[in-house]
Amino acid sequence: MNLQCADCHSIRSNGLCLRYGETTIFQELNLCIPQGKVTVFIGSNGCGKSTLLRSLARLLKPHSGEIILDGSDISSLSTKDVARRLAILPQGPSAPEGLTVLQLVKQGRYPYQNWLQQWSEKDERMVRKALELTHMTDLAERSVDSLSGGQRQRAWIAMTLAQETPTILLDEPTTYLDLAHQIEVLDLLHELNVHENRTIVMVLHDINLACRYAHNIVAVKDRKVWSEGPPSDVVTEKLIREVFDLECRVIEDPLFFTPMVVPYGKGKTPVQAPAASVVSKAAAI
Structure with missing residues (x-):
């Protein structure tokens, strides 16, 4: 075991092989998720991002290899023990029907309940804290199905927070949300990382938002990790071409100074910028 890796990473995989039937999704995958950071998986549709996330949460049994959670082989832990260490929010x-936000969030305390220990003052306190952190206190008595998309996603995140886990996994948490609600959810996860020191691992399709919010990006292709590291090191024109088969320019985000992908595909080439004299003349008019 790499002790240095175990000390600074919340989840690791060693020689991980994942299969669906006879189809191999990943082969001999070694991956480290940095503790206390935001990690985002990117890659084309069907490349296995969600499968990898599910395996890290022990929702998919590896064909071979191991997943280490907080220094322990995840296969050796009880279901409730895993649920006390990490929470996963699946896609959609x-x-x-009719379940209230409060009732939903209370379900996050299930890992701490047993026939000896029923609902406690701490359970109540953690539920209230989860509602406060997600700004859902005023909506606690509303039914989940009556909420807007962003509010509904915050309610589900509140449930995962009530689990009181140091690590949270989310599969495409911004899918089907408009841009304003996407930013709302990602800002919330950013706050949880900064103020609660939660390790956040998620799958995102929007590469530019991934670059803005992630400390660590994992690009997936061809049953392996194609590239991994800080956004400025990973997200390049070469990587976008290799992983997404897409032509683009990567420029600096003018607000956050992170990589920003400007795609143009193969059928439409970029227009040359007009000469400075022409621009000046047009501005004068």
């Missing part, structure tokens, strides 16, 4: 979760 659904709640029973």
Whole structure:
């Protein structure tokens, strides 16, 4: 075991092989998720990002290899023990009709309940804290199915927070949300990382938002990690071409100074910028 890696990473995989039937999704995958950071998986549709996330949460059993969670082989831990260490929010979760936000968030305390220990003052305190952190206190008695997309996603995140886990995994948490609600959810996850020191691992399709919010980006292609590291090191024109088969320019985001991908595909080439004299003349008119 790499002790240095174990000390600074919340989740690791060693020689991980994932399969669906006879189809190999990943082969001999070694991956480290840095503790206390935001990690984002990127890659083309069907490359295995969600499969990898599910395996890290023990929702998919590896064909071979191991996943180490907080220094322990995740396969040796009980279900409740895993649920106390990490929470996962799958893509497009659904709640029973009529379930209130408060009832949903209370379900996050399930890992701490047993026949000896029923609902406690701490459970109540953690639920209130989760509602406060997600700004959902005023909506606690509303039914989940009556909420807007952004509010609904915040309610589900509140449930994961009530689990009181140091690590949170999210599969495409911004899918089906408009841009304003995407930023709302990502800002919330950023705050949880900064103020609560939560390790955040998520799958995102928007590469520019991934660059803005991630400390660490994992690009996936051809059953392996194609590139991994800070956005400025990973997101290049060469990588976008290799991983997404897309032509682009990578420029600096004018607000956050992170990489910003400007795609143009193969059928439409960029227009040359007009000469300075022409621009000046047009401005004068």
